[in-house]
Amino acid sequence: MILALARASLVRHRARTLLAIVGVAISAAMLLDMVMLATGMRVSFRSLLLAQGFQIRLAPRGTLPFDTDATIPGAASIVAQLYARPDVVAVSPVLGAQLHAERGAASVSAAALGTLARVQGDYKLLNGRPPVADGDVAANDALLTALGARIGDTIRVAAGFDPQLRGFTGQRTVRIVGRAHFIYLAAGERALALPLPSLQAMEGPSQKDRVSLIMVRLRDASNVEAARDAIDRQMPAVSAISTTTAIEQVEQRLSYFRQLAFILGTVSLGVGFLLVTTLVTVSVNERLGEIAVMRAIGLRRLRIVEQILIEGTVIMIVGAIAGLGLGLVTARYLNSILAAFPGLPEAIDFFLFQPRDAWIALGLLAGSGILAAIYPAWRGASLPIASTLREEAVA
Amino acid sequence: MFVFLHALSFILAAQAIDSVPPRHPPRTVAIDERLAQDAGLHVGDTLVLTPNPGHAGDTVVVSALMKRASDPSEVARGSYRIRVHLDELQQLVGYGERVERFAVSTRGNAGADSALHAIDAAAFGFRAYSSREIAVESSTTFLVVSRFHRAIGIITIVASAVFLLCIMLLKVDERRRDVAALRLMGISARTIVRSVVLESALIAVCGSIAGVGIGSVVSAYVNWHYRRVYRTPLTFSLVTGEIVAIAVTLSLALGVGAGWLAAQRLVRRPPLSLFGR
Numbered sequence: 218m219i220l221a222l223a224r225a226s227l228v229r230h231r232a233r234t235l236l237a238i239v240g241v242a243i244s245a246a247m248l249l250d251m252v253m254l255a256t257g258m259r260v261s262f263r264s265l266l267l268a269q270g271f272q273i274r275l276a277p278r279g280t281l282p283f284d285t286d287a288t289i290p291g292a293a294s295i296v297a298q299l300y301a302r303p304d305v306v307a308v309s310p311v312l313g314a315q316l317h318a319e320r321g322a323a324s325v326s327a328a329a330l331g332t333l334a335r336v337q338g339d340y341k342l343l344n345g346r347p348p349v350a351d352g353d354v355a356a357n358d359a360l361l362t363a364l365g366a367r368i369g370d371t372i373r374v375a376a377g378f379d380p381q382l383r384g385f386t387g388q389r390t391v392r393i394v395g396r397a398h399f400i401y402l403a404a405g406e407r408a409l410a411l412p413l414p415s416l417q418a419m420e421g422p423s424q425k426d427r428v429s430l431i432m433v434r435l436r437d438a439s440n441v442e443a444a445r446d447a448i449d450r451q452m453p454a455v456s457a458i459s460t461t462t463a464i465e466q467v468e469q470r471l472s473y474f475r476q477l478a479f480i481l482g483t484v485s486l487g488v489g490f491l492l493v494t495t496l497v498t499v500s501v502n503e504r505l506g507e508i509a510v511m512r513a514i515g516l517r518r519l520r521i522v523e524q525i526l527i528e529g530t531v532i533m534i535v536g537a538i539a540g541l542g543l544g545l546v547t548a549r550y551l552n553s554i555l556a557a558f559p560g561l562p563e564a565i566d567f568f569l570f571q572p573r574d575a576w577i578a579l580g581l582l583a584g585s586g587i588l589a590a591i592y593p594a595w596r597g598a599s600l601p602i603a604s605t606l607r608e609e610a611v612a
Numbered sequence: 613m614f615v616f617l618h619a620l621s622f623i624l625a626a627q628a629i630d631s632v633p634p635r636h637p638p639r640t641v642a643i644d645e646r647l648a649q650d651a652g653l654h655v656g657d658t659l660v661l662t663p664n665p666g667h668a669g670d671t672v673v674v675s676a677l678m679k680r681a682s683d684p685s686e687v688a689r690g691s692y693r694i695r696v697h698l699d700e701l702q703q704l705v706g707y708g709e710r711v712e713r714f715a716v717s718t719r720g721n722a723g724a725d726s727a728l729h730a731i732d733a734a735a736f737g738f739r740a741y742s743s744r745e746i747a748v749e750s751s752t753t754f755l756v757v758s759r760f761h762r763a764i765g766i767i768t769i770v771a772s773a774v775f776l777l778c779i780m781l782l783k784v785d786e787r788r789r790d791v792a793a794l795r796l797m798g799i800s801a802r803t804i805v806r807s808v809v810l811e812s813a814l815i816a817v818c819g820s821i822a823g824v825g826i827g828s829v830v831s832a833y834v835n836w837h838y839r840r841v842y843r844t845p846l847t848f849s850l851v852t853g854e855i856v857a858i859a860v861t862l863s864l865a866l867g868v869g870a871g872w873l874a875a876q877r878l879v880r881r882p883p884l885s886l887f888g889r
Binding site for chain 1: 664691704752753756759760763764766767770771774775777778781782784786833838841877
């Protein structure tokens with residue numbers, strides 16, 4: 218009976234109930250988006266860092282990987298020291314640079330990564346073979362399209378330009394042996410990979426035995442922080458960064474979004490709460506006589522409270538379920554806006570849906586719906602029966 | 613022309629020393645106030661600059677502290693800055709006679725374009741950019757954030773519109789008996805609609821005034837908070853006359869629209885039906 222009464226009360230003012238549900242749905246959509254924003258970036262960044270199984274990254278002391286043009290000196294010695302550690306399985310040194318690439322009339326610049334193909338963790342080979350010999354390169358689709366090239370073609374690449382001699386420096390002809398997807402680069406960024414010694418030689422004496430980054434894969438993934446501390450103490454030229462510390466540093470830089478998510482999420486919840494409170498309170502005020510009659514014929518206070526709580530919760534839950542769908546659509550749209558951040562890796566999502574997020578949003582809204590109905594429920598249940606009936610009859 | 617290279621690109625390691633006597637009169641450097649604060653450095657302190665941590669370097673004296681510029685592209689970076697004399701930095705990092713960029717000052721804005729063309733035509737191997745182009749390029753991050761804010765703003769406006777409509781509907785519904793009485797007394801539906809619209813417009817204006825006040829306080833707090841977090845003089849939130857005008861206009865339009873819709877719903881029903889008969 219209580220359910221039927223609650224339903225009748227909601228259906229009596231269809232437009233009002235519908236508007237409240239729409240309002241709650243928008244609030245729910247915003248809340249879901251903000252929960253996704255608060256957690257998605259962290260999860261997305263973590264899975265990106267661990268995609269290739271490297272738990273520790275070494276960058277020039279005081280920097281984050283590829284944050285500056287700084288490079289690590291004595292790379293060969295550092296790699297040897299790392300391999301001497303019993304807990305290290307693989308070490309991947311990487312040198313980053315900007316190269317000019319030419320083929321026919323096409324001339325473009327591209328990000329170049331010098332890696333050791335057998336241990337690299339920066340790209341996934343889609344076709345062909347990895348660049349292992351001097352003169353081999355693997356290029357991504359953006360570069361292949363810009364040059365109008367494909368696997369097997371030769372292109373000319375250069376490391377720089379000498380304005381006095383008016384000619385390219387570090388120039389050589391290379392052969393495209395593979396098509397690759399670069400994991401950490403932004404969408405549409407032109408890139409190629411070549412053997413580390415080749416890129417070091419092209420860059421000249423200034424980059425001899427230097428690398429931008431060293432990635433380390435450990436035997437035991439549970440011992441990362443201890444290994445990181447030991448490496449950091451052992452090698453003064455580098456900062457050892459574990460996945461956890463990298464996430465913390467990136468989160469510190471992007472703390473704005475987490476704070477924004479918290480503020481907007483709280484506001485959304487507050488708006489939904491106010492909407493339901495107002496609606497249910499007005500609805501109860503309109504039915505004071507009806508509630509007094511029900512009390513007079515023997516309905517207990519608890520049943521009145523239950524009915525009003527059900528009304529508030531139903532509005533919240535129906536609105537929240539509608540809002541979850543709306544939230545996924547808006548999250549996709551908002552993610553497409555933030556994906557345009559310069560240099561953001563293609564694989565990073567600011568809004569990442571996880572079932573846990575949906576349950577959190579739904580739980581918060583359901584709880585908020587119950588809270589929102591408490592005041593009107595208390596008001597309805599504590600009515601003095603006789604005087605209310607008299608006032609309503611006079612009215 | 614006096615040119616500085618940014619030490620940021622080379623990551624010099626700076627170490628405070630107290631008792632190492634310099635062999636030559638030490639050169640001077642300027643450090644940013646954040647570095648001074650974090651490392652406890654003061655003007656007159658002696659440092660060793662080295663491109664490789666743990667290796668020998670040059671002894672220098674801090675001669676000035678720099679205030680950080682309001683540069684959006686650097687806001688989230690935690691890097692420190694040291695300004696070093698060009699020749700010393702070139703020598704320190706083995707850069708030869710190379711520099712990364714030149715800053716050129718022209719006489720007036722009109723001269724900038726012709727100077728750009730003249731420099732670009734003089735030789736190839738480098739390109740001249742105007743300050744505006746660099747500003748646009750380095751502000752890309754903030755343009756993305758601005759687009760994100762706009763999208764959030766649109767969602768907020770839709771939510772506000774629904775909220776406002778709901779409240780107006782409730783308010784008008786509450787007075788259906790009063791309206792029925794007015795209609796039976798001969799007051800026209802048009803007059804009732806006008807009065808409801810006027811009331812909702814007044815509510816919207818009052819809400820807008822309160823909103824501008826709250827917005828200004830929140831804006832001041834946001835600036836205070838993020839300036840402290842990122843240690844920058846950058847202005848993060850700005851309440852301008854234009855923004856206030858847009859917000860008030862939107863609020864008024866939404867209020868009037870919601871009031872009109874709610875009033876229309878009321879006056880379309882016969883007065884006796886509003887009485888519940």
